[in-house]
Amino acid sequence: FVMIRKAGKLPGDTIKYEYALEYGTDTVEIKKDFIAPGQRVVLLDDLLATGGTAQATLELLNQVGANVVGAAFLIELEGLGGRDRLNGLPYAALMRYPA
Numbered sequence: 705f706v707m708i709r710k711a712g713k714l715p716g717d718t719i720k721y722e723y724a725l726e727y728g729t730d731t732v733e734i735k736k737d738f739i740a741p742g743q744r745v746v747l748l749d750d751l752l753a754t755g756g757t758a759q760a761t762l763e764l765l766n767q768v769g770a771n772v773v774g775a776a777f778l779i780e781l782e783g784l785g786g787r788d789r790l791n792g793l794p795y796a797a798l799m800r801y802p803a
Contacts, residue, residue: 706738706745708761721764723756732760734768741769752777752797755789762793 711720711731718733739745747761758775765772775790780797787795 706734708732708734708764719764719768721760721767723760723763725756730757730760732757732764734764739765739768739770742771743769744773745770746773747775748777749775750778752780752786752795753803754784755786758786759789759791762790 707714709732711733714733714735717736719736720731720733722729722731745765747758747765749758749761752758752775758777762772762775772793775793775795777795777797778799780786780800781803782800783803
């Protein structure tokens, strides 16, 4: 288990990925050297809505050399385009609700 958090919430050296929001930017980060290049990982998050954070997290995982094999979410808010931003990555959601 490796946490990826919003900027400033992890101690020590991190690798960051900045992404665009509708009115600005945000950043996600991961602890440096926690994932080995080629390591198979699954993205697990609580919510898939517009997919912006999920897409940024996937970019960060690719940046550190991870082999992302799938994603899982507790909740998907359907109709907001989140699944489209996963670029065909296999994913599952425990619950789905219309947005």
